[in-house]
Amino acid sequence: MSSETTKNHTSVLAVVRALPKVSPGLTAALSFLVVLDALLSAGFMLASGAVVAELAARSGAVGWYLAALTTLFVLRLALDPVETALGNSLARRFTAMLTQTTLEGTLRPIGIEHLTDPVVSDRIQLAQGLNTGYPPGNAVTSLARLVSSRLGGLAAAITLATVEWWLPLPLAAVWILLSRWRLRDLKKTVAASSGTMPVLRHAAYARDLAIGDAAAKEIRVFGWQDWLLDRFTRAWHEGTGTAGSMGSTLVKTVSLALVGVAHVAAFLYLAFAVTDGRLGVESIVVALQAITGISLLGFLGDVQWMLTHASTAVPHAVAVGRLGIEPAHRRPAVPPAEGLPAQGIRLENISFGYPDRQVLQGLDLDIPAGTSLAIVGVNGAGKSTIVKLLSRLYEPDGGRITVDGEDLHALDVRAWRRQLAVVFQEFLRYELPLRDNVGFGRLDADRSDAALERVAAVSGLDQVLPRLAAGWDTPLSRRFEGGTDLSGGQWQRVALARALLAVEHGAKVLILDEPTANLDVRAEAEIYEHFLDLTRGLTTILVSHRFATVRLADRICVLDGGRVIEYGSHDELMALGGQYAHMFTLQSAPFQETHRV
Numbered sequence: 001m002s003s004e005t006t007k008n009h010t011s012v013l014a015v016v017r018a019l020p021k022v023s024p025g026l027t028a029a030l031s032f033l034v035v036l037d038a039l040l041s042a043g044f045m046l047a048s049g050a051v052v053a054e055l056a057a058r059s060g061a062v063g064w065y066l067a068a069l070t071t072l073f074v075l076r077l078a079l080d081p082v083e084t085a086l087g088n089s090l091a092r093r094f095t096a097m098l099t100q101t102t103l104e105g106t107l108r109p110i111g112i113e114h115l116t117d118p119v120v121s122d123r124i125q126l127a128q129g130l131n132t133g134y135p136p137g138n139a140v141t142s143l144a145r146l147v148s149s150r151l152g153g154l155a156a157a158i159t160l161a162t163v164e165w166w167l168p169l170p171l172a173a174v175w176i177l178l179s180r181w182r183l184r185d186l187k188k189t190v191a192a193s194s195g196t197m198p199v200l201r202h203a204a205y206a207r208d209l210a211i212g213d214a215a216a217k218e219i220r221v222f223g224w225q226d227w228l229l230d231r232f233t234r235a236w237h238e239g240t241g242t243a244g245s246m247g248s249t250l251v252k253t254v255s256l257a258l259v260g261v262a263h264v265a266a267f268l269y270l271a272f273a274v275t276d277g278r279l280g281v282e283s284i285v286v287a288l289q290a291i292t293g294i295s296l297l298g299f300l301g302d303v304q305w306m307l308t309h310a311s312t313a314v315p316h317a318v319a320v321g322r323l324g325i326e327p328a329h330r331r332p333a334v335p336p337a338e339g340l341p342a343q344g345i346r347l348e349n350i351s352f353g354y355p356d357r358q359v360l361q362g363l364d365l366d367i368p369a370g371t372s373l374a375i376v377g378v379n380g381a382g383k384s385t386i387v388k389l390l391s392r393l394y395e396p397d398g399g400r401i402t403v404d405g406e407d408l409h410a411l412d413v414r415a416w417r418r419q420l421a422v423v424f425q426e427f428l429r430y431e432l433p434l435r436d437n438v439g440f441g442r443l444d445a446d447r448s449d450a451a452l453e454r455v456a457a458v459s460g461l462d463q464v465l466p467r468l469a470a471g472w473d474t475p476l477s478r479r480f481e482g483g484t485d486l487s488g489g490q491w492q493r494v495a496l497a498r499a500l501l502a503v504e505h506g507a508k509v510l511i512l513d514e515p516t517a518n519l520d521v522r523a524e525a526e527i528y529e530h531f532l533d534l535t536r537g538l539t540t541i542l543v544s545h546r547f548a549t550v551r552l553a554d555r556i557c558v559l560d561g562g563r564v565i566e567y568g569s570h571d572e573l574m575a576l577g578g579q580y581a582h583m584f585t586l587q588s589a590p591f592q593e594t595h596r597v
């Protein structure tokens with residue numbers, strides 16, 4: 001069996017296995033209707049044969065047979081919309097469950113490395129059917145139609161066997177052969193489409209840029225609307241181009257010829273049988289209908305096309321859903337993280353690189369508990385990378401990080417993160433009410449106005465609040481009724497308030513990565529007026545290019561070439577006359593000039 005065939009069987013089997021978990025009731029009801037439909041179809045064929053026979057014999061029973069025929073016909077008509085409604089409902093639930101599985105797997109890993117892994121990114125997109133254009137739910141409706149058709153075909157074959165036992169065998173054989181050939185071609189097409197994900201990712205990115213508001217200003221001001229549209233269209237056509245072909249002409253011609261020959265032979269046989277008087281009119285009516293019905297055992301164009309395409313998403317969703325699951329026996333006993341650090345955090349001989357570049361190499365750094373450390377260095381020196389390692393979003397390649405002498409790796413990551421309050425350099429602006437934007441700092445915290453008052457005062461949010469129509473409940477997005485947007489500096493206060501809420505609820509390490517980059521001079525001065533208040537008793541790590549801020553820290557380290565090259569207080573480093581002193585002097589020079597003028 002080819003690997004494509006195996007993969008497709010796996011995909012369809014994965015759909016079958018998942019359905020009872022999605023909804024046992026709906027799955028059972030749909031299965032019942034599918035079987036019932038096949039039985040009714042066989043009954044209809046037999047009843048119509050009987051009607052013709054009774055008519056030919058001018059029998060009085062014809063009325064009963066006609067009534068039975070009509071009942072079967074009406075029943076099938078009535079069942080059809082019920083079957084469709086059940087199928088659609090199950091399909092919606094199936095898509096929702098698959099999306100949930102994908103989200104669970106995406107969110108579960110403690111780090112974020114998987115999100116930049118192209119293989120995982122492709123899988124996440126494939127799990128949503130991006131390469132085929134069919135949502136996975138379509139696999140459910142098409143599977144129901146496929147099973148229903150196959151049972152109908154089987155019923156027709158059995159019905160034909162009642163006329164002549166061997167007649168369905170050659171007909172069914174050619175239809176099944178044809179189906180296998182066409183399906184093999186179809187699977188090749190689908191397999192090729194998953195290889196186009198890198199191209200489709202470009203299409204998806206262009207689409208998201210065009211419909212989102214993140215790039216809306218730059219798209220318009222730089223005028224690249226047409227470029228964006230063209231990029232989407234090209235990538236989309238390139239990525240989905242393989243879906244256009246549907247098998248080789250040779251396969252189609254040979255298989256159709258075989259079907260034609262088998263049917264001509266069957267019809268000739270029936271004609272001779274009638275002429276010989278071996279078969280009556282009733283048998284001929286039944287046989288002709290059944291022969292047509294047997295074609296349902298063959299290749300069912302759009303149904304199989306959709307099932308094959310839509311079901312490919314399922315194994316990908318299942319694989320993504322397993323991300324980050326550790327076998328229970330591998331989970332070691334973890335020391336409690338509460339109250340850490342009491343002595344300090346140490347980075348010992350740390351080396352770390354992203355797949356395409358080495359960033360840290362033999363880095364040693366001491367951060368005594370309850371003190372503040374500023375990290376400085378040129379762009380790309382690795383400052384934010386240290387923040388990510390401390391937050392365990394990435395693991396070091398070499399060396400170790402200890403907290404009060406305990407390997408950070410040994411601590412429960414969730415418990416450790418409850419000790420952290422972080423303002424990331426690229427913090428997020430959530431399109432949610434201000435209360436949630438701040439409340440995300442500690443989900444289980446009291447979010448009443450009174451409870452949020454202190455963090456509002458320290459972060460400077462109290463100056464923004466009076467301008468918000470619904471106060472804490474104002475959605476911070478114009479896309480929502482009554483919503484508004486904030487300025488860059490105001491958003492930065494929101495991010496700071498979020499971290500401060502975590503501090504209020506027990507976090508002991510405050511990490512601020514460029515916390516004042518968007519603030520005006522007065523706002524920055526206000527924040528730093530409170531800096532000591534803000535950081536009292538905490539272990540604070542500050543990443544900043546603003547030396548007026550940096551000098552406030554107890555200790556400063558200068559990062560260069562992947563390691564710490566200078567470490568000490570502002571005065572000590574100024575006295576050293578090294579890189580820090582040079583950078584500090586460079587930044588303060590224009591102010592000194594102005595002062596002299």
Ligand SMILES: Nc1ncnc2c1ncn2[C@@H]1O[C@H](COP(=O)(O)OP(=O)(O)OP(=O)(O)O)[C@@H](O)[C@H]1O
Pocket residue numbers: 116354355356357359377378379380381382383384385386425
């Ligand atoms: N997710 C990533 N994948 C690959 N490379 C990355 C990733 N994040 C950062 N880098 C690279 O690692 C290096 C260090 O980045 P980092 O963000 O730690 O620098 P930084 O000192 O904080 O810089 P800046 O002052 O500009 O904020 C840079 O060369 C950057 O391009």
